[in-house]
Every structure is written in C-alpha cells, then in structure tokens.
Amino acid sequence: MIKHFFAAITGNVISLVGTLMAVVGLLLIVALLAMQSLGGFQGGAYLGILTFVVLPMAFLLGIVLVPLGMWWRKRQDAKLAAQGKETGHLPVFDLNQERTRGVLITFVALAIPVLAIAAGLTFKAVHYMDSTEFCGMACHKVMQPEYTAFQRSPHVRVGCAGCHIGPGAEWFVKAKISGSWQLIAVMFDLYPRPIETPVHSLRPASGTCEQCHWPTKFVGERLKVRTHFADDEQNTELKTALMVKVGGREGGASHGIHWHVDPNHVVRYLSDRSRQTIYEVELTNRTTGETKTFKSEEAAPAGTEWRTMDCIDCHNRPAHNFHSPQYEVDLALSEGRIDRTLPFIKREGVRILTESETAYDSHDAAREGIAAATKAFYAANYPDLAESEAVAQAGKALGDAYAWNIFPHMKVTWNLYPNHIGHKDSPGCFRCHDNKHKTDDGDKIGKKCGTCHNLVVEEESDSKLLQELGLQEPPPEPVATDAAPAGEAQATGTAN
Ligand code: HEC
Ligand code: HEC
Ligand code: HEC
Ligand code: HEC
Ligand code: HEC
Numbered sequence: 187m188i189k190h191f192f193a194a195i196t197g198n199v200i201s202l203v204g205t206l207m208a209v210v211g212l213l214l215i216v217a218l219l220a221m222q223s224l225g226g227f228q229g230g231a232y233l234g235i236l237t238f239v240v241l242p243m244a245f246l247l248g249i250v251l252v253p254l255g256m257w258w259r260k261r262q263d264a265k266l267a268a269q270g271k272e273t274g275h276l277p278v279f280d281l282n283q284e285r286t287r288g289v290l291i292t293f294v295a296l297a298i299p300v301l302a303i304a305a306g307l308t309f310k311a312v313h314y315m316d317s318t319e320f321c322g323m324a325c326h327k328v329m330q331p332e333y334t335a336f337q338r339s340p341h342v343r344v345g346c347a348g349c350h351i352g353p354g355a356e357w358f359v360k361a362k363i364s365g366s367w368q369l370i371a372v373m374f375d376l377y378p379r380p381i382e383t384p385v386h387s388l389r390p391a392s393g394t395c396e397q398c399h400w401p402t403k404f405v406g407e408r409l410k411v412r413t414h415f416a417d418d419e420q421n422t423e424l425k426t427a428l429m430v431k432v433g434g435r436e437g438g439a440s441h442g443i444h445w446h447v448d449p450n451h452v453v454r455y456l457s458d459r460s461r462q463t464i465y466e467v468e469l470t471n472r473t474t475g476e477t478k479t480f481k482s483e484e485a486a487p488a489g490t491e492w493r494t495m496d497c498i499d500c501h502n503r504p505a506h507n508f509h510s511p512q513y514e515v516d517l518a519l520s521e522g523r524i525d526r527t528l529p530f531i532k533r534e535g536v537r538i539l540t541e542s543e544t545a546y547d548s549h550d551a552a553r554e555g556i557a558a559a560t561k562a563f564y565a566a567n568y569p570d571l572a573e574s575e576a577v578a579q580a581g582k583a584l585g586d587a588y589a590w591n592i593f594p595h596m597k598v599t600w601n602l603y604p605n606h607i608g609h610k611d612s613p614g615c616f617r618c619h620d621n622k623h624k625t626d627d628g629d630k631i632g633k634k635c636g637t638c639h640n641l642v643v644e645e646e647s648d649s650k651l652l653q654e655l656g657l658q659e660p661p662p663e664p665v666a667t668d669a670a671p672a673g674e675a676q677a678t679g680t681a682n
Contacts, residue, residue: 194256195252195256197256197259197276198255198256198258198259198276199255199276200251200254200255200258200259201251201252201253201254201255201256201259202255202276203248203251203255204247204248204249204250204251204252204254204255205248205252206248207244207245207247207248207251208244208245208248208249208252209248210244211241211242211244211245211248212245214241215237215241215242215245218236218237218241219237327595327596328368328377328381328596329381330593330596331380331381331506331508331593331596331598332381332505332506334589334590334593335503335505335506335507335508335590335591336505336506338507338590339504339505339506339507340504341504341505344398344505347361348394348397348398349394349395349504349505350388350389350394351389352389352393352394352397353393353397357389357393360387364387379595379596379597380593380596380597380598380602381596383460383502383603384460384461384498384502386459388498390494390496391496391497391498392496395496395497395498395501395504396497399497401444401447401449401497402434402435402440402444402447402448402449403434403435404433404434404435404436405432405433405434405444406432406433406434407429407430407431407432407433407442408429408430408432409427409428409429409430409642410427410428410430411425411426411427411652411657412425412426412427412428413425413516413520414426414512414516414645415515415516415519415520415526415532416532416647417530417532417533417536418530418533419529419530420529421519421526421528421529421530421531421532422647422661423519423520423526423647423658423661424645424646424647425643425645425646425647425649425652425657425658426641426643426644426645426646427641427642427643427649427651427652427657428639428640428641428642429639429640429642430443430638430639431443431637431638431639431640432444433445435448442638443500443638446495446499446500447495447496447497449472450471450472450473451469451470451471451472452469452470452472452494452495453467453468453469453494453495454467454468454470454492454493454494454495455467455468455492455493455495455499455618456468456486456490456491456492457490457491457493457617458487458489458490459489459491461493461499461617462604462612462613462617463484463617464482464617464618464623465481465482465484465485465486465490466479466480466481466482466486466623467479467480467618467623467631468480478625478629479625479626480618480623480624480625480629480630480631481623481624481625482622482623483622499606500606500607500614500615501606501607502604502605502606503603503605503606503607506603507605508591508598508600508601508602508603508605509587509590509591510600510601510611511535511536511539511540511587511600512536513611514539514587514590514591515531515532515535515536515539515584515587516532518535518583518584518586518587519531519532523579523583523586524579524580524583524584525576525579525580527576528564528571528576528577528580529567529568529571530563530567531580534560534563535560535580535584535587538556538559538560538563538584539556539584539587539588539600540600541559542555542556542559542588542592543592543599543600544594544599546594547594547595548594548595549585549588549589549594552585552588552589552592552594553582553585553588553589556581556584556585556588557578557581557582557584557585558581559581560577560580560581560584561577561578561581564577615638616633618631619631619632619633619637619638620633621633647661648660648661
C-alpha cells in the first residue's frame with residue numbers, strides 16, 4: 187500500500203516535483219521554527235513571512251501538483267497505450283554508460299559549492315531581514331512613526347521583539363502569524379491609518395518588561411527637573427522640580443506609585459477600547475481575598491472591557507513617545523538646538539508647529555514651510571535677525587520636531603498617541619485619580635498632589651534651591667544703563 191502510494195506520487199515528473207516541494211517546504215518550516223524557538227535567532231516579520239507565508243505556499247503548491255501530475259500521467263498513458271507504445275513514466279539513467287557517470291559526477295561537483303554559497307547567502311539575507319533596521323525600514327512607511335520615536339527612546343538597544351514578542355514559542359508564533367497578516371495588509375493597503383492604539387493583542391508585561399525590569403524593585407523617590415520656557419520676549423527659563431514617589435516594595439509592603447504592580451494585589455479596570463475613559467476600578471488583595479470596587483458616576487456603555495493593570499497602563503510609551511509642540515520647543519531650547527536669545531522663539535516655535543499639524547503632506551514640504559514661516563516672523567518683526575544663522579538653525583530644529591512627531595501619510599498628528607505618565611498633555615493618572623471613582627462607602631481614588639509627588643519648585647525662573655543644587659543658572663543680571671558701553675545693546679533687549 188505505502189509502496190504503491192509512493193510509486194504514485196513520484197511516478198511522473200510533475201508529481202515528483204510536487205512531492206519534493208511539499209517535503210522540502212515542510213522540512214524548512216520545521217527547521218526554521220526549531221532554530222527560532224531555540225533562541226539566538228529571534229526573527230522579525232520577514233523571517234515570519236518566509237516561515238508562515240512563502241514556505242507554506244510552496245508546500246501547498248506541491249500538494250496540488252501531485253494529483254495534477256497523476257491525472258496528466260494517466261491521460262498520457264492512455265494515449266500511449268492506444269498507440270501501442272510503452273508507458274514508461276520517468277527518464278532512465280543508465281549508470282553503465284561512461285557518459286552518464288561523467289555528467290553525474292560533474293553535476294554533483296558543481297552542485298556542492300553552489301548549494302554552499304546559496305545557503306550562506308540565504309543565511310545572511312535572513313539575518314539581515316531580522317534586524318531592527320530592516321524591520322523599521324522595510325515597513326518604513328507604515329511603522330515610520332514608531333521607528334522614529336523608538337530611536338529617541340531609552341530602549342533603542344532593546345529592539346522591537348523585546349517588547350512586542352518576548353521569549354518563548356507561543357508568543358513568537360502569535361507574532362509571526364499576525365506579522366504575516368500585517369504583510370498582506372500592507373500589500374493590499376488594508377492597514378488602518380493611523381495604527382490604532384492601544385495594542386489590544388500586546389503581550390502582558392510579565393513576559394516582556396519584567397524580563398529586564400524587576401517589578402518589585404524598590405525605586406524610592408526620584409527627583410525630576412523639568413525645564414520650560416515662557417512665552418515672553420526673553421523666553422524666560424522656568425524650572426519645575428518634583429520629588430516623584432515611585433516607591434516599590436520595601437519591607438514586605440509596597441508604597442508609592444509602583445504599589446499598583448505589587449504581586450500581592452490586583453487592580454482591574456473597566457474601560458472603553460481606547461482606555462481613556464475608565465468606568466470601574468476593582469482592587470483585590472490577594473492575601474486577604476478582599477475586593478473593593480470604585481465606580482465613576484457614569485454607567486459603562488456597551489463595548490467596554492475589563493483589563494488587569496500592568497506596567498503598560500502607565501508606561502504605554504516606553505519606546506514610542508510622541509511629544510507636544512511645547513515639549514519639543516522646550517527641549518530644543520534647553521539642548522541649545524535653538525538659540526534662546528532669539529526673541530519670542532518659544533511662543534513662535536509652538537505657534538508654527540501647531541499650525542503645521544495638517545498643513546503639509548510630506549516631511550520635506552514641512553521642513554521647507556516651517557523654515558520659511560520662522561524666517562517670515564523675524565523678517566516682519568526683527569528684520570535685522572531674519573537672515574541670521576540663529577534663525578536658520580531654529581527653522582531647522584522646528585522642522586526636526588515636526589518630522590519626529592507628525593507623519594502625514596499615517597495621519598499621525600500632535601497628541602494622537604497620549605502618554606499615561608503624568609496628567610499634563612492627557613488625563614494619564616487622572617483617568618482614575620480624579621476623586622470621582624468611589625466605593626459605596628465613599629472611599630475614593632484620590633487626587634491629592636502629595637500622594638504621587640512633592641512639588642519642590644514650580645515654574646520658577648530664579649530658584650535659590652535649584653541654583654544651590656547646580657540645577658539652574660541664575661538668570662542674567664539686568665544691565666544698568668550707566669554700565670560699560672557694551673551694556674547698551676543688552677539693556678534694550680530687556681527693556682519691555
Ligand atoms: C520598550 C518596549 C517597546 C519596544 C522596544 C518597542 N515597542 Fe512598540 N509598543 C510598545 C508598547 C507598550 C506599545 C503599546 C502602547 C499601548 O498599547 O498603549 C507599543 C505600540 C506599538 C505600535 C502601535 C502604535 C502605537 O504607537 O501605539 C507599533 C506599530 C509598534 N509599537 C511598533 C514597534 C516597532 C516597529 C518597534 C521597533 C523599532 C517597537 N515597536 C519597539 C512597546 C515597545
Ligand atoms: C530587553 C530588556 C528590556 C525590556 C524588554 C524592557 N526594558 Fe525598559 N529598559 C531597559 C534598559 C536597558 C533601560 C535603561 C536604558 C538607559 O538607562 O539608558 C530601560 C529603561 C526603562 C525605563 C526608564 C526610562 C528612563 O527614562 O529613564 C522605563 C520606565 C522602562 N525601561 C520601562 C519599560 C517597560 C514599561 C517595558 C515593557 C513594555 C520595558 N521597559 C521593557 C531594558 C528593557
Ligand atoms: C501606576 C503607574 C505605573 C505602573 C503600573 C508602573 N509604573 Fe513604573 N513608573 C511610574 C512613574 C510615574 C515613574 C516615574 C517616572 C517619571 O516620573 O518620569 C516610574 C518609573 C519607572 C522606572 C524608572 C525608575 C528609575 O530608576 O528612575 C522604571 C524602570 C519603571 N517605572 C518600570 C516599571 C515596570 C517594569 C512596571 C511594571 C512591572 C511599572 N514600572 C509599572 C508609573 C508606573
Ligand atoms: C486604573 C486606575 C488607576 C490608574 C490609571 C492609576 N491609578 Fe494609582 N491607584 C489606583 C487605585 C485603585 C489605588 C488605591 C486606592 C485606595 O486604596 O484607596 C491607587 C493608589 C495609588 C497610590 C497610593 C499607593 C499607596 O501607597 O497606597 C499612588 C501613589 C498612585 N496610585 C499613583 C498613581 C500614578 C502616579 C498614576 C499614573 C502614572 C496612577 N496612580 C494611575 C488606580 C489607578
Ligand atoms: C495620581 C498621581 C498624581 C497626582 C494625584 C498628581 N500628580 Fe502631578 N504628576 C504625576 C506624575 C506621574 C507626573 C509626571 C512626572 C514627570 O514628569 O516625570 C506629574 C507631573 C506634574 C507636574 C509637572 C509637569 C511638567 O512636566 O512640568 C506638575 C506641575 C504637577 N504634576 C502638579 C500636580 C498638582 C498641582 C497636583 C495636585 C492637584 C498633582 N500634580 C497631582 C502624578 C500625579
């Protein structure tokens with residue numbers, strides 16, 4: 187029976203090719219899966235495409251070819267039989283003939299180096315296709331926003347797979363299957379613009395973040411100094427310093443912000459799909475089994491879902507943080523990419539960036555337009571400065587800020603992807619900590635500033651404390667009019 191089956195599926199050229207394709211395809215799939223699950227060879231979308239799209243297609247084609255060949259052979263045989271000819275199926279190689287042996291040996295001798303080179307090239311190609319670089323570049327148009335933000339993040343050395351796949355075979359296979367689907371979506375232009383956030387299929391943080399970060403590590407308090415610039419002519423530097431109570435587990439109990447991820451209790455919440463509006467929060471103490479439910483005044487509509495809180499409910503932008511125009515201009519000013527002596531550059535920079543949001547259809551057009559708008563402001567108000575290097579540089583820095591955050595082809599605009607840490611540009615912590623989520627007994631998820639941080643200094647331009655700590659330069663002395671001759675020009679600068 188088996189012998190008969192084997193004879194049938196290899197008994198003619200077409201079926202033989204089909205069988206070979208199916209067998210080799212299957213072997214390669216198994217080999218790739220084994221290689222990937224053994225680690226060291228994590229695999230990006232493209233290896234997934236090879237494993238889950240190209241090879242299975244070869245396999246299926248092979249399977250289809252087998253009966254096709256058998257049917258064709260049967261027809262040929264019938265024809266030959268009718269003509270009274272022999273019905274031999276496959277060509278005969280007679281190894282008794284010296285010529286056949288010669289051809290065979292030459293063939294093998296040539297095939298070995300060719301195969302070796304092909305294998306080496308394939309290996310190199312697959313390896314390259316795996317790199318973050320290729321992954322970001324090849325799906326460039328689709329993932330350009332995330333890839334661009336990723337390159338500015340502290341996780342730039344982690345690679346996409348660290349957070350989007352993590353270790354183990356199960357999530358790897360899931361990622362490959364969805365990766366293959368994504369390829370098809372890109373090919374047929376079916377993907378959503380912008381890519382939807384949050385990612386509902388993201389792996390829970392225990393399999394990703396917690397591979398590198400210890401969830402219960404005691405972090406304690408962290409001093410965060412934020413630099414802003416005012417909208418005035420001098421772009422006055424303002425400092426805010428917060429002692430952020432990150433906390434963590436200490437002496438058997440958790441305190442502070444990382445209290446939420448203590449393994450001893452579970453916080454679950456009911457929200458809309460965007461996770462921006464939270465209707466109910468349920469807190470379970472694992473040791474005592476007690477639960478507490480905080481409800482908002484609004485009743486949950488249909489289409490809401492429960493989720494267990496983990497790192498990503500606060501750190502939703504660890505690798506793709508998109509910023510506001512204010513943030514970008516402040517950053518460029520504090521890093522010196524924009525000259526802070528340019529009058530009103532903070533106010534104008536924010537205005538120009540905000541107005542650019544939907545004004546351009548490519549980064550190149552935006553860079554040009556933004557540089558021209560910057561120059562136009564100075565030409566109209568400070569003609570002496572319009573042609574200066576500082577204005578050209580500011581125009582370039584604003585163009586960069588646009589290109590890092592706005593992606594017209596993906597419809598990514600300012601503040602489209604909110605960051606849940608804090609409460610300044612989006613509700614963030616205040617989605618729950620709003621005094622409005624209450625238990626039946628009247629306990630609420632509080633909004634007291636001191637729960638999360640102590641404000642050490644708020645928007646100060648001349649903080650003695652920060653100056654002592656070396657975190658702020660004292661503001662420039664107003665120059666007296668009777669000072670040295672050089673003082674005159676400066677004095678006009680601070681006149682109003
Ligand atoms: C440090 C972890 C981390 C790394 C590294 C990382 N991501 Fe993400 N990524 C996330 C998280 C978390 C989200 C989901 C945010 C949410 O669901 O609210 C996300 C979301 C996304 C989204 C959905 C759109 C969005 O912005 O929410 C895309 C696309 C994406 N990532 C692509 C990539 C690519 C491409 C790379 C590599 C260049 C990468 N990610 C690297 C953590 C990471
Ligand atoms: C493969 C290891 C790895 C994974 C996975 C990973 N991280 Fe990190 N993370 C790091 C490293 C390394 C740093 C430190 C980078 C530095 O100091 O420059 C870091 C830094 C951070 C920081 C501090 C950033 C800052 O501004 O100082 C946060 C917050 C963070 N990670 C959160 C996350 C979250 C949330 C996830 C899961 C979505 C995650 N990480 C996944 C390795 C990882
Ligand atoms: C309730 C919100 C919340 C949750 C949940 C949360 N974090 Fe944080 N985490 C914060 C805040 C806020 C900070 C302070 C960062 C800041 O102010 O920029 C922080 C800081 C950090 C830092 C930087 C600490 C340092 O040394 O400066 C790391 C790393 C980090 N978190 C990792 C994690 C990981 C891993 C998880 C999940 C196990 C997690 N966080 C869960 C809110 C949260
Ligand atoms: C999904 C809802 C939710 C979100 C979002 C959330 N929290 Fe909480 N938080 C809670 C609940 C519930 C409690 C417990 C309140 C109680 O026990 O009375 C809590 C308690 C706290 C506590 C007190 C912990 C202690 O020591 O007892 C701090 C600090 C805190 N949250 C900070 C933050 C910060 C910072 C953010 C944003 C980065 C944040 N939370 C986001 C639900 C949330
Ligand atoms: C549930 C926790 C929580 C509560 C309550 C809270 N904050 Fe915050 N706040 C944060 C976090 C987290 C950040 C982000 C820290 C950072 O920038 O790293 C922040 C940032 C800030 C900043 C700095 C913004 C910036 O970037 O310049 C100010 C100012 C501030 N909070 C004021 C307040 C005031 C005033 C209150 C009381 C009404 C308050 N916060 C209540 C969690 C909280």
